Amino acid sequence: MLQAIMTQPGTIEFREVPIPEVKSNQIKIKIKRIGVCGSDVHVNHGKHPYTSYPVVQGHEISAEVVEIGSDVKHVAIGDKVTIQPQVVCGKCYPCTHGMYNDCEELKVMGFQTTGMASEYFVVDANKAIALPEGMSWEQGAFIEPLAVAVHAVRRAGDIKGKRVLVLGGGPIGNLVSQTAKAMGAEAVLISELSPYRLEVARRCGIKTVDAQNEDLLEAIYQHFGADKADYIFECIGINPTMKQAIDYARKGSTIVVVGVFADLGAINMGFVQDHELSLVGSAMYREEDYIKAIELVKEQRIEVDLLVTHRVKFGDYAEAYKIIDEQKDKAMKVIIEMEE
Ligand SMILES: [Zn+2]
Ligand SMILES: [Zn+2]
Known part of the structure; x- marks a missing residue:
């Protein structure tokens, strides 16, 4: 062969x-x-x-x-x-x-x-x-990349009724957004620089913020109200978006780190402490995530x-x-x- x-x-x-x-x-x-x-x-x-x-x-x-x-x-x-x-x-x-x-x-x-x-x-x-x-x-x-998304959403905790911010609209950020929505999130917003990827996210039914030309914090208030996002998913793996996640989180928010970082992260530990943020890593998946991913595609709940x-x-x-x-x-x- x-x-x-x-x-x-x-x-x-x-x-x-x-x-x-x-x-x-x-x-x-x-x-x-x-x-x-x-x-x-x-x-x-x-x-x-x-x-x-x-x-x-x-x-x-x-x-x-x-x-x-x-x-x-x-x-x-x-x-x-x-x-x-x-x-x-x-x-x-x-x-x-x-x-x-x-x-x-x-x-x-x-x-x-x-x-x-x-x-x-x-x-x-x-x-x-x-x-x-x-x-x-x-x-x-x-199914494999979708299982990454399912695992990340499960790592955040119960997604039902939650307001979710996703940083990064590449394949994983897109799939995390769609999965969060399909599994019961109340509102999902993707922040992304690329006009093309923003367009794909919108076609997948996800609300977007153009990180190049719009103010992210303003968009967070506009979409989620004063209570901002319950869960934030970092899906790029770079310091600037990790900083946004920490800076723009509500007190008590959970931040899930899905992106793969090439460089050492530098984050505001003062906020993590004082705002009682939960920082959660997510790595790959397990069989139950595959099973859920297959179910979501079969039921046509993920594009x-x-x-x-x-x-x-x-x-x-x-x-x-x-x-x-x-x-x-x-x-x-x-x-x-x-x-x-
Ligand atoms: Zn892969
Ligand atoms: Zn082992």
């Missing part, structure tokens, strides 16, 4: 490699779609702190099951699935306390272990999560199709990164399509 290997930052080579043998607890899947995400872009630029080369990417996928091991019961040949890309130890404190997404030995497919950028992939069956029959392959590839801006054939994998580098904010989600 053909496998796409990033041999060094910015270079993808295709190699013919044997398909691994399917062990009794494993399945073989035929990959259908692969989503490219911000972390992949960091790997492409050689700026991902926990990835070495060569690396096979691909962690946002949809696939068809084509072979199952003798002990596999919960998936069948022909099933549509997506894969949880975390490889965990099962022994550490987080793993033994229901928080395996925080495993001390966590490896993620596509970063620290082989990803799914190949025609076929052999994987432990317990990583497979069934997709409903009617879901498109493209929607299936969105994912509008987020797809480009589609690239598997053989043109590197083209995806070229598009992302050149189009910048106009590339929201680039989808790699496998040959049928």
Whole structure:
């Protein structure tokens, strides 16, 4: 089978490699779609702190099951699935306390272990999560990033009736906003610089504030009233938006840090203390977040199709990164399509 290997930052080579043998607890899947995400872009630029080369990417996928091991019961040949890309130890404190997404030995497919950028992939069956029959392959590839959003919303606490500010309108900020709304938030506002991403957010039914030309604090009062936002989600991973979150929070607000920070954060700890702010991190997801993500897409409560801006054939994998580098904010989600 053909496998796409990033041999060094910015270079993808295709190699013919044997398909691994399917062990009794494993399945073989035929990959259908692969989503490219911000972390992949960091790997492409050689700026991902926990990835070495060569690396096979691909962690946002949809696939068809084509072979199952003798002990596999919960998936069948022909099933549509997506894969949880975390490889965990099962022994550490987080793993033994229901928080395996925080495993001390966590490896993620596509970063620290082989990803799914190949025609076929052999994987432990317990990583497979069934997709409903009617879901498109493209929607299936969105379940992983949507699970990030579901987990972030759950980390905030009970979202029902809450007023929610989301900083950043990229794919994750957009999905966090939509998820917050779908799970019961009373009002959701996205703050974003890019006119294009603001437009996509509006088309997804989210209220927006143009961070370039409008005053964010004024917009907060206008949309939420004097009590401002109950929950704030930072979905960019930079100091200026983290500062906004701390400065504009109401006393007692919860701030969820979803963005991945490359630099050390510098925040006003005085406000965190005096305003009794809750600062909460959110990292990846667990199986229950996948299940919820699938339910939200199935019930058509989340718009994912509008987020797809480009589609690239598997053989043109590197083209995806070229598009992302050149189009910048106009590339929201680039989808790699496998040959049928
Ligand atoms: Zn990702
Ligand atoms: Zn562990």
